[in-house]
Structure formats: C-alpha cells, structure tokens
Amino acid sequence: MFSKLFNHLNSSIIKKQTMGVAGLLLCGFITMHFLGNLLIFVGPEAFNLYAHTLTSNPLIYAAEAGLLAIFLVHIGVGVKLTIENNNARPQKYYMKQPTGRGANFSSSTMPYTGIIILIFVILHILGLKFGTYYETSYDGVKMRDLYKLVIEYFRQPSAVLGYVVAMLSLGIHLRHGFWSAFQSLGFNHPKYNNLLILISKAFAFIMAIGFSSLPIFCFYKGGN
C-alpha cells in the first residue's frame, strides 16, 4: 500500500530534496538561535529573561522534538546519500583533478564539515543546556542564570577555540548547503542565481563570524 510512496521517498531526487528542506529548516533554527544569543551583548538580565521565556513555554518540548527530528533526518539522509555515492565508484581513480570550474572548497568538504558540526552540537548541548544550574531572580521570579554559565564556560580557551572552529565549519557548510538546497528543489534561474549565491555566501559569513564573536566576547568578559 505504501510501496509506491516509499519508492518515491527513497529515490535519489527526493532524498536530495529531503536533505535540502531539512537543511533550510535548520538554517531557520540557527538564525533564530543567533538572534537570541545576541542578547548576551545586552547583558545578563536580557539574556536570562529571554532564555526563561523560551524554556518556560510548554510548547518548547514539541519544538525541541521537532528540531531533533529535523536534525536526525538531515544527518540520516546525508549518511545514506554519502554511502551510496561512495558505492557508485568502487574502483577509485589513480589520478583525479578538479576542473577548477565547478567544485569549490565548501562543496567538496560537506561531509567533513557536517561531522564537525555534529560533534560540536553534542558537546554544546552537554556543556550548556545540561551544564551547571545556577539560579537567579529578577523582580522575584526565580530562573536559571544561564548567562553566568555561558561566561564561566567560555573562560576556558579550549572551549572558545572549539566553538570558533565549529562555527567556521558551519560557515563553510552553509556556503554550499544553502544554495544547494534550492538547486535540489528545482530552483535554478539565470536571473536569480547570482543573487542566491550571494545570499548564500553572506548568510554563511554572518553565521560564522557572528556566532564566533560570542565566545570571544564572553572570554574577555569573564576576566581573561
């Protein structure tokens, strides 16, 4: 009964499109996460109140489950596609050179930057979301002092370095990934292509540099 549907979902093109849609949704997530994080620059109260408002909403569990599902789909389909791609050429070339007119550094390192980001996400959640629970209160409302934890966390130079490396990998991943999702979905038009590639580069740059600025700020804020 579902075999026809499954065949479509398992086709090369729908797998690419699934990967692309999940990727674009994740782009939406990191954009919101980045904007929220900018409140660290404003101060402890703004950041803690934002975090409290976000996590005290009961819908957060549904949102987190949805986000996890999107992550797993993006990773799962990505792994499947990569395995299939390796199998498609069992005997490798003695010599293979890029033409210099097609692939770029970003496009040829997608699986590697992806793995770096995955490792980072796991460490990031363990270290911050499930990190030490400090408490504070504003106007009598008790809440988690996430700001204190963030400042403390990024007092270690290794945490700052790891974060920056991961965010540069994210930028490299997005440079190709953002544009690529549109191509997979069938959006490729001579009039808009250059604009889309420019947006892709700008988004990658803003995310990499923007996110990286946060731990560096915290590092100096923490008294180093």
Added chain:
Amino acid sequence: MGDQSKLMSLNLKIWRQPNSGSQGEMIDYKLDGISPDMSFLEMLDVLNEELVQEGKDSIAYDHDCREGICGMCSLMINGQAHGPEASTTTCQLHMRKFKDGDTIVIEPWRAKAFPVLKDLMVDRGSFDAIISAGGYVNCNTGNAPDGNAIPIPKESADLAMDAAACIGCGACVASCKNASAMLFVSAKISQLALLPQGKPEAQKRAESMVTKMDELGFGNCTNEAECEASCPKGIKIENIARMNREYLSSALKSK
C-alpha cells in the same frame, strides 16, 4: 612532416586491463616523435602501431567520428574527463596542449554503472537503458506529426537544443565525485520536456528515467557542477534543477 625540432617525447601511464573480469594496472610507456599537431587519439594510434610492431596487445579505447560530435571517445586524462581543455572532447584535444617531456596519466571512466570492458574502454550501455526507460516521445498512430504544426517559442526551442547537444559520452559521470548521471539524464529529460511534443509525458518520463538511473547504481548529485565544467558540450546544471522539478511534481501527483 612538420618541423622535426618540435616533435615531443612523452611519458605515458596507461590503465591496462585484459578484460572485465581481470585486475588492471597502470603501465608506463615512453613515446617519441609526437607532433604537437596530432590529436590525443592520433598520439595513442602511434603508440598502438609501435605496440603491434613489437607483437604486443594494442591499447583498446573508444572512438568513432573524431569530430567531437559522436560521444564515443572518453578517457580520463591527467585526472580530468576529456583532458584539461573546457568544452572539448578527447578527439578534439591536441598534443600542443602538452609539453615535451610531460607525463600523462590515462584512465578509463570509473563508475559502478560503467564497467571496464578492456583497457580504456567502458560499457556505457547503462545510458542506453536509461533512454529506453523513457527518453522518447510516443507517437502511437499514423505518421510522425509535422514538427512545424505546433508553434514553439524561440526561447524554448533554444533551451531544448542546448540540452539536446548532449552526446552521451559519460564525462559527467566520470568527473562527478559521486559518479552521478544526473547531468546526462536531466539533459535528455529537458530536451523533450521543453517542447510541446514532449510535454504530455514529461513527468512520467522523468519518473521512469530517474528510477532506471537509481537502479543502475549511479550516485547522487551534490550540486558541485564538476559535470557542467567537464562536459564537452557545455550542458548546464539548470537542466538538473528542471529534472528535480519534474520528478518532484510527478512524485507528488502520480497515482
């Protein structure tokens, strides 16, 4: 003969494999007296003549028209499909693009769906299988309809013609790090989908051809455009986007 002082000496590293079932290996050859005006295939002909005179097995490679339009010649030359020049088939590549004393590495296309038959020759029958799966327009009754009976916008005709320039050589598969055939399949889908005669079957065609392509063990496109860069006919990856649209539409609507 041309200017003798310009003749080139080359070191060649060529893949030799007696048949599809055997293990192959890279073999070194030294070749002298090559004119820069020779085509790449003529250079191989000279080597083969020498091998035959020595009583050795000549090197098998595919070729036919030697005019850059039939799609028979192939060869990975120094790690690039059809060699270093853009928009050029191996038969149209000339030895003047190389220097005296150069080492040139020559390999067959490599893909699971393109098994090596002998030396530098691969079986590209999987492309034929994809075409048989739907790369045509059905005309079930009567004579072929008059092509000029239906008005076609110049722009559509041009785009269809650009897609139809694909000669099916397989350089897209060879140069793709994933051995994906999507540039070829998308060109064949586009050349028909862009014209009114091909429109009625466009989605069904995309579905059957993509299904066959997946079945044959080609890889998945990662949108790097190495295929476009190495295509001797300059087929654009816009065609892949068109195929993605046609397939998605078919997957959503088909019963």
